[in-house]
Amino acid sequence: MTDLPYNPSRGQSQMTKMVLRIVLYVLLGLFALFYLMPLFVMLTTSLKSLDEIRTGDLVSLPREVTFDAWRTAWSTACTGIQCEGVRPYFLNSLLIAIPAVMISTLMGALNGYVVAQWRFKGANIFFALMLFGCFIPFQVVLLPMARMLGIMGVAGTIPGLIFVHVIYGLGFTTLFFRNYYVSIPSELTKAAKVDGAGFFRIFWSIFLPLSLPIIVVTVIWQFTQIWNDFLFGVSFSQAGTQPVTVALNNIVNSTTGVKEYNVDMAAAIIAALPTLFVYVVAGKYFIRGLTAGSVKG
Amino acid sequence: MAPILEVKNLFKNYGSTEVLKDINVSIDEGDFLVLVGPSGCGKSTLLNCIAGLEPITGGDLFIGGQNMTNVSPKDRDIAMVFQSYALYPTMTVAKNITFGMKVRGIDQATQDAKLNQVATQLQIEPLLHRKPGQLSGGQRQRVAMGRALVRDPKLFLFDEPLSNLDAKLRVEMRTEIKALHQRLGASMVYVTHDQIEAMTLATKIVVMKGGIIQQIGTPAEIYNRPANLFVADFMGSPAMNLIPARTRMNGKGMLVEIDRKDGDPIVLTDTRNKDLPENVILGVRPEDIADAALGRAGETQEADCVIDIVEPAGADTFAVMQLGGKHVTARLHAETSASAGQSQRLTFDLGKVSYFEPETGLRLN
Ligand SMILES: Nc1ncnc2c1ncn2[C@@H]1O[C@H](COP(=O)(O)OP(=O)(O)O)[C@@H](O)[C@H]1O
Numbered sequence: 001m002t003d004l005p006y007n008p009s010r011g012q013s014q015m016t017k018m019v020l021r022i023v024l025y026v027l028l029g030l031f032a033l034f035y036l037m038p039l040f041v042m043l044t045t046s047l048k049s050l051d052e053i054r055t056g057d058l059v060s061l062p063r064e065v066t067f068d069a070w071r072t073a074w075s076t077a078c079t080g081i082q083c084e085g086v087r088p089y090f091l092n093s094l095l096i097a098i099p100a101v102m103i104s105t106l107m108g109a110l111n112g113y114v115v116a117q118w119r120f121k122g123a124n125i126f127f128a129l130m131l132f133g134c135f136i137p138f139q140v141v142l143l144p145m146a147r148m149l150g151i152m153g154v155a156g157t158i159p160g161l162i163f164v165h166v167i168y169g170l171g172f173t174t175l176f177f178r179n180y181y182v183s184i185p186s187e188l189t190k191a192a193k194v195d196g197a198g199f200f201r202i203f204w205s206i207f208l209p210l211s212l213p214i215i216v217v218t219v220i221w222q223f224t225q226i227w228n229d230f231l232f233g234v235s236f237s238q239a240g241t242q243p244v245t246v247a248l249n250n251i252v253n254s255t256t257g258v259k260e261y262n263v264d265m266a267a268a269i270i271a272a273l274p275t276l277f278v279y280v281v282a283g284k285y286f287i288r289g290l291t292a293g294s295v296k297g
Numbered sequence: 298m299a300p301i302l303e304v305k306n307l308f309k310n311y312g313s314t315e316v317l318k319d320i321n322v323s324i325d326e327g328d329f330l331v332l333v334g335p336s337g338c339g340k341s342t343l344l345n346c347i348a349g350l351e352p353i354t355g356g357d358l359f360i361g362g363q364n365m366t367n368v369s370p371k372d373r374d375i376a377m378v379f380q381s382y383a384l385y386p387t388m389t390v391a392k393n394i395t396f397g398m399k400v401r402g403i404d405q406a407t408q409d410a411k412l413n414q415v416a417t418q419l420q421i422e423p424l425l426h427r428k429p430g431q432l433s434g435g436q437r438q439r440v441a442m443g444r445a446l447v448r449d450p451k452l453f454l455f456d457e458p459l460s461n462l463d464a465k466l467r468v469e470m471r472t473e474i475k476a477l478h479q480r481l482g483a484s485m486v487y488v489t490h491d492q493i494e495a496m497t498l499a500t501k502i503v504v505m506k507g508g509i510i511q512q513i514g515t516p517a518e519i520y521n522r523p524a525n526l527f528v529a530d531f532m533g534s535p536a537m538n539l540i541p542a543r544t545r546m547n548g549k550g551m552l553v554e555i556d557r558k559d560g561d562p563i564v565l566t567d568t569r570n571k572d573l574p575e576n577v578i579l580g581v582r583p584e585d586i587a588d589a590a591l592g593r594a595g596e597t598q599e600a601d602c603v604i605d606i607v608e609p610a611g612a613d614t615f616a617v618m619q620l621g622g623k624h625v626t627a628r629l630h631a632e633t634s635a636s637a638g639q640s641q642r643l644t645f646d647l648g649k650v651s652y653f654e655p656e657t658g659l660r661l662n
């Protein structure tokens with residue numbers, strides 16, 4: 001190694017590499033800053049008093065940290081005529097999102113398992129149609145869905161919203177699980193059949209325990225979609241059943257007197273916290289490959 | 298006694314492609330049946346049909362004398378070892394082995410006893426609490442065997458169980474499977490594309506090609522009297538020499554004439570066969586061509602041949618020459634005097650040759 005002849009072009013290329021690297025980091029840093037700026041402004045504004053907001057600088061740190069705006073946003077801010085803060089709507093969102101995520105994930109897992117491992121006649125067409133469901137725009141289903149909910153007698157209720165989200169999410173969850181399960185060799189199913197296990201037993205004992213990574217992916221995806229949904233929420237809810245996204249909109253838009261930016265910001269952060277929380281808690285499972293060495297290796 | 302397994306006129310189509318055509322096989326208790334053939338010839342499909350994992354298009358299937366054609370896999374009293382082992386990845390070795398018993402609701406004490414017995418038999422006790430991901434290929438193979446053995450079924454099915462192992466381990470496991478078969482006296486159907494595995498393990502071989510059975514017989518029958526050119530070429534390593542030749546009768550017997558690259562044709566006299574068509578393919582195993590100088594019993598005929606290549610392989614030396622326009626391999630003694638480019642006097646054992654019809658490929662003698 002040491003007696004390699006000196007190569008001038010090598011030194012130069014290393015120099016170029018270094019410069020490129022610095023440029024890259026500066027650019028990345030700028031982008032990160034660009035993305036973090038709004039969050040920073042939201043956070044600092046939510047911790048300022050209204051006086052300070054009026055007199056101070058948008059990007060400056062709060063002179064005096066106060067959680068008043070958070071308290072107001074959570075429990076007393078007005079969403080139209082009611083003034084209970086976002087709390088009841090936050091609860092609504094949880095009541096909608098948690099069951100909807102669980103049901104759509106479980107059904108997606110079953111669908112994916114069937115399509116990938118129990119190749120029934122027409123499985124491909126079935127899957128193609130499911131996939132097509134992913135690409136139908138929200139707006140298209142609004143009216144038929146409203147009619148459906150009316151017929152089912154769940155219009156304007158939380159179960160109604162759960163139903164809507166489950167139906168709309170199924171295409172995606174099925175796709176996720178199907179793509180995960182097709183990579184599992186069919187010999188596993190065959191072995192279990194010879195061992196005497198049936199459809200549900202194989203799903204429960206063999207496929208579900210293998211599925212943690214894809215369950216996490218699906219849950220994050222579904223939770224984010226459902227929690228952040230506004231259109232279904234605003235279309236299919238009524239006074240007591242609105243999700244937090246709709247409430248947030250109402251708080252920001254109900255202009256009675258001065259605009260309380262700090263409260264708006266605090267409410268917005270509260271509304272965004274659960275999705276952040278899900279990423280932080282579940283994100284690490286994203287990477288885990290549990291199937292490593294499962295069948296061959 | 299009824300055969301353990303009987304396959305009658307079995308057909309299997311995937312859509313419009315015929316994968317298995319009119320399969321008829323039966324095996325008796327204790328038989329070790331090997332299905333052998335090139336990749337894609339339908340061996341796994343046939344095994345899956347026997348297991349009930351694939352519905353069959355036509356025909357009937359009996360296991361232990363009972364018609365199992367429409368019975369689900371779990372009720373066929375079979376156990377199967379898969380090519381990829383198909384161990385349940387999230388279960389420990391112990392759970393893998395007992396899963397079948399658990400599903401069938403067998404009590405815990407029996408499960409434990411059987412698990413112990415099988416673990417001892419296969420020497421996998423230290424592995425029982427590991428997951429499949431933490432095992433080597435050979436260990437996984439053992440666990441897969443264990444999962445089958447613990448069932449104690451009427452019929453064992455193996456789908457290329459050794460093909461994922463390295464060469465050395467494969468030979469070891471081959472011997473072990475053979476020992477296992479002898480010890481248990483169990484009936485087995487074993488799929489492989491490796492003709493050596495087939496020869497060493499089988500009590501009965503089925504050679505398949507393109508979804509059609511080419512020949513069924515004992516290893517000796519298959520080796521010595523291949524039914525057609527395909528079987529002759531497929532079974533044996535190095536393969537049987539298949540040499541175009543002409544025959545004609547004279548007073549002493551049948552003369553077999555083979556063209557040489559230079560010089561007159563070789564003329565051999567076969568006293569056992571007669572009245573074959575004029576043009577035939579002569580099939581000679583490499584070991585039936587030997588050094589004339591080193592002597593050899595049997596119905597031998599001598600001829601001089603120019604050797605093109607000499608390949609010493611330890612115990613034997615292979616000599617390659619050109620006869621009838623084909624490369625012909627002879628398995629000679631290690632101490633042969635043959636050398637490349639030189640003429641060598643060789644003996645041909647005409648007592649063991651096969652003749653094939655060139656067009657149809659069918660055996661003539
Ligand atoms: N599920 C399937 N659908 C369509 N064709 C198949 C299917 N499974 C196997 N085949 C075809 O059947 C033939 C036999 O396959 P297989 O039994 O796996 O061969 P082998 O085990 O002898 O290598 C192959 O040509 C294969 O392409």
Ligand SMILES: [Mg+2]
Nearest residue numbers: 340341342457
């Ligand atoms: Mg196969």
